[in-house]
Amino acid sequence: xxxxxDKLVGYATDDExxxxxxxxGLVTAVLAAALEKGMVxxxxxxxxxxxxxxxxxxxxxxxxxxxxxxSMHSVPVxxxxxxxxxxxxxxxxxxxIKAVIExxxxxxxxxxxxxxxxxxxxxxMPPVLTKQMLIEMYDIDPEDVVGEDIEKGKLIYRTKDxxxxxxxxxxxxxxxxxxxxNCQYCQLKIPTxxxxxxxxxxxxxxxxxxxxxxxxxxxxxxxxxxxxxxxGRIEVAPASDKAIAIxxxxxxxxxxxxxTTQEKVFTQMPDEExxxxxxxxxxxxxxxxxxxxxxxxxxxxxxxxxxxxHSLGDNYKMSMFHLVRLLHLSDxxxxxxxxxxxxxxxIPITRIQMSFSIPVQTKLNYKPGMNAxxxxxxxxxxxx
Amino acid sequence: xxDFEPDILTFCCNWCSYxxxxxxxxxxxxxxxxxxxxxVMCSSRVEPIHILEALKEGTDGILVTGCHIGDxxxxxxxxxxxxxxxxxxDALEHLGLRDRLHLEWVSAAEGKKFQETITDFVExxxxxxxxxxxxNKKEE
Numbered sequence: 065x066x067x068x069x070d071k072l073v074g075y076a077t078d079d080e081x082x083x084x085x086x087x088x089g090l091v092t093a094v095l096a097a098a099l100e101k102g103m104v105x106x107x108x109x110x111x112x113x114x115x116x117x118x119x120x121x122x123x124x125x126x127x128x129x130x131x132x133x134x135s136m137h138s139v140p141v142x143x144x145x146x147x148x149x150x151x152x153x154x155x156x157x158x159x160x161i162k163a164v165i166e167x168x169x170x171x172x173x174x175x176x177x178x179x180x181x182x183x184x185x186x187x188x189m190p191p192v193l194t195k196q197m198l199i200e201m202y203d204i205d206p207e208d209v210v211g212e213d214i215e216k217g218k219l220i221y222r223t224k225d226x227x228x229x230x231x232x233x234x235x236x237x238x239x240x241x242x243x244x245x246n247c248q249y250c251q252l253k254i255p256t257x258x259x260x261x262x263x264x265x266x267x268x269x270x271x272x273x274x275x276x277x278x279x280x281x282x283x284x285x286x287x288x289x290x291x292x293x294x295x296g297r298i299e300v301a302p303a304s305d306k307a308i309a310i311x312x313x314x315x316x317x318x319x320x321x322x323x324t325t326q327e328k329v330f331t332q333m334p335d336e337e338x339x340x341x342x343x344x345x346x347x348x349x350x351x352x353x354x355x356x357x358x359x360x361x362x363x364x365x366x367x368x369x370x371x372x373x374h375s376l377g378d379n380y381k382m383s384m385f386h387l388v389r390l391l392h393l394s395d396x397x398x399x400x401x402x403x404x405x406x407x408x409x410x411i412p413i414t415r416i417q418m419s420f421s422i423p424v425q426t427k428l429n430y431k432p433g434m435n436a437x438x439x440x441x442x443x444x445x446x447x448x
Numbered sequence: 449x450x451d452f453e454p455d456i457l458t459f460c461c462n463w464c465s466y467x468x469x470x471x472x473x474x475x476x477x478x479x480x481x482x483x484x485x486x487x488v489m490c491s492s493r494v495e496p497i498h499i500l501e502a503l504k505e506g507t508d509g510i511l512v513t514g515c516h517i518g519d520x521x522x523x524x525x526x527x528x529x530x531x532x533x534x535x536x537x538d539a540l541e542h543l544g545l546r547d548r549l550h551l552e553w554v555s556a557a558e559g560k561k562f563q564e565t566i567t568d569f570v571e572x573x574x575x576x577x578x579x580x581x582x583x584n585k586k587e588e
Contacts, residue, residue, distance in 0.1 A: 338544030339580050373497050382504055382581060384497075391496045391539050420542055424535065442535070 066289045066300070068280055071308055073267060074289075074300030075275040078130070082274060086134035087264035090276035090298055091155050091181050094260065096129045097292035098153045098179060108146045108154035110136060115209050116191040120146055137212055140188040140244055142402050144360035148172050153179035153288070157188070158255040159400035162433025163360030165257060166396055169443075170363040175436055179284055182255025184263025186214060186318055187247030190405065197241035202229050246401035246414045249326040253318040254311075257434045259285035266303060266311030277303060277311055330419055345416055346386050348409040351376050355403035355413050356389070361396050361432070386413075390420050395442050396432045397421040454508040454573040456483040458566070459498075461491045463521040464555045465513035471559030479563040480570045483511065490514070491551075492525040496536050499549060503540075506582040509548050509573035511565065516553040526553070547576060 066072070076082040076089035085092050095107045109132035110118040118139045123129060143156055144163030149172075156164065161182050167173040189197075195206040204223055211222040218230040219242070236242035255261050259282055266277040278300075280286050292298045333341060356362055356370060364370075370392060374385040399421070403413040425431065428441045460466040466487050472479065488494060491514025499510055512533060520526045533551040540549055550572075552565045 335544055335546060338542065340544075342543060369495075369497055373501065378504070384500060384504065387500045387504075387543075388497055391500075391536070394535070394539065420539060423542070424538065427538070442531075 066280055066286050066293075068282055068286055070280045071303045071311075072278050072280070072289070072300040073271060073275050073303045073307060074278060074298050075271070076298055077296060081130055084134060085276075087267060087273060088271075088275040090278060090300075091183065091262050092130060092132060093297040094181060094288050094292045095153050095155065096126050097295040097297040098288060099124065099129060100126050100297075101291050101295055103287070103291060104153045104177075104179060105151040108143050108152055110139060110141070112136075115212075116194060116206070122146055122150065122152070137187075137214075138189045138191045138194045140190060140401065140405060142358075142360040142400050144173075147178050151177040153181065155181045155183055156255070156258065157183055157185040158252040158257070159185075159250070159398055159433075160360075161255045161258045162252070162398040163400060165433045165436050166361045166398060166440075167363060168436055169440060172363050179288055180255075180258040180260070181288065182258025182261045182281075184254050184261070184265055184315075185247075185250075186253060187243030187250065189242065190244055193241055197236065197239075201231055201236060201239060201241060204229065244401050244405070245329075245412070246399050246404065246418070249322050249329055249418075250399060251319050251322040251326070253322075254279075254315050256281060260288050261285075263311075265314040266307040268304075268307055268310060277307060326422075329415070330422060342416065343382055345411060346383050348411055349383050349386065350409055351383075351385070352408060353385075354406040354408065356385075358402040358406040359393075360400060360402060361393060361398060386416075390417060393417060394420045394424040395428065395430060395440050398433045452574065452578060454482050454570055454578075455506065456509045456511060456566070456570055456573060457502050457507045458483045458485045458511040458513065459491065459494045460485050460487050460554075461514040461521075461526075462487055462489050464515035464519060464553075465491070465562070467556035468513070468554040468558050468562040471556065472562045473559075475559045477559055477563040479566045482570050483566050490520070490522050490525040491529040492522075492532070494529065494532075496532070496539075499536055499540075503545060503548065503579060503581055506579055508579045508582075509550070509569060509576075511569050512549070512551045513554045513562070513565070514551075516555055519555060544580070547572065548579065 074090050076093035081089040081092055098104050099107050106122050106124045107129050108122050109129055111121045112118050116138045118136050120143055142163055143154055143160045144167055147164055161180050164173055168175045198204045198206045202221055208223045209221050210224055213220040218232050220228050220230040222228045233242050260278055261281055262276050262278040267275045370385050370388040397417050399418050401414045430441050460469055491512055494512050502510055514526045514529050537549050550569055554562050
């Protein structure tokens with residue numbers, strides 16, 4: 065049977081599911097089987113609305129799980145908080161999984177009850193900008209798009225009339241489109257922190273496009289796969305050495321890209337420019353509190369220090385709210401980009417936060433969201 | 449900036465540093481009058497928020513003092529202080545407020561050290577100039 069550490073290639077047995085899924089429907093089938101066999105009470109999935117919109121739903125209906133979407137590159141939602149206080153199985157990008165693990169460290173999520181199916185992720189795109197990009201760069205009406213693909217560093221859009229157009233991601237990003245800024249310097253592309261790391265990297269030959277490569281990361285992942293095989297929902301076979309090598313290669317290229325971008329984005333600033341920069345950047349804040357609400361790591365609730373000691377009467381220029389958040393999250397920011405996404409006045413909060421977090425996390429040698437047994441360094445002071 | 453007199457805030461722990469400050473007083477050791485003392489039960493009571501608030505309100509420098517490692521009245525309080533201050537010093541440096549926060553261990557017997565610490569710190573801040581966050585209230 066399946067062992068922890070196994071690398072498999074599999075697909076859903078149901079043809080309909082296999083066709084609709086982004087790559088073989090394995091993830092959908094695994095989630096459905098977990099629900100069917102009572103391993104979990106509900107499943108978090110994305111309900112497809114159109115190519116640029118999908119809403120997360122928590123469902124206990126197997127049919128609804130099977131009808132859920134394939135991969136959505138333009139829906140940058142973070143699912144972590146949907147798992148709070150529930151016994152669920154959920155799919156997730158690496159940053160979703162990171163957030164779930166960070167929540168579990170804060171006693172908000174019980175990892176024993178939560179099954180995490182990770183999905184390889186090369187980055188997500190903001191929906192509004194994507195539509196604009198389609199019009200300006202691709203010369204395609206956003207409504208005509210029926211599918212998208214990323215292949216060999218190119219973003220491909222297929223339209224209703226059967227045409228497709230490819231433009232390299234580098235070119236798009238230079239024009240200010242493409243992936244969200246934080247995705248461009250993200251360095252976790254294969255969710256090795258999940259229970260089951262799935263994706264289409266490393267699926268080759270006849271199976272390309274209709275099977276999923278998955279790596280069993282721990283006991284829970286093993287249970288998920290075994291359960292789905294028993295339920296007759298999926299078929300798996302060990303992956304070939306060539307497939308494994310290709311997956312590693314794709315991952316290597318993506319991570320390298322992330323590292324290079326990170327070096328480019330986070331350059332050292334001279335001392336005297338720092339304070340004016342932060343004051344300038346945060347001056348626009350309208351105090352909506354959206355970044356705190358959207359943050360998948362935050363778990364203080366209403367009585368949080370960042371809001372309790374902050375008042376609009378103070379001043380805008382050096383918002384206490386942001387200062388406290390910068391310090392409070394410096395060890396735990398996972399760089400998911402939700403705060404930048406929700407900000408109504410377009411403050412690049414993730415970038416500002418990461419410019420604090422990267423040095424702190426490097427110094428403490430701590431990677432948030434990777435290992436559930438590793439407590440955040442500010443929680444535990446080691447008595448040397 | 450010859451007439452610049454720095455405002456210094458000193459946090460003293462109840463058990464060592466405050467007694468150290470007391471000793472400096474009864475020993476009649478002279479030190480600059482720029483510093484105001486806030487007594488806390490333990491140096492680990494000092495949170496990032498206290499420091500940020502002080503800086504935001506225009507304090508030029510903040511001195512945190514506590515018992516020597518191993519002498520803490522609460523056994524390990526000052527170990528937490530140490531870890532915490534390191535992070536805040538780094539964060540302030542990142543914000544462009546380098547050298548405005550200093551941590552020093554002062555025991556109850558070290559009146560002399562308390563005097564020297566305050567004197568040195570005041571001189572250091574005097575050389576550094578006023579806190580750029582001063583007069584930070586919204587003007588426009």
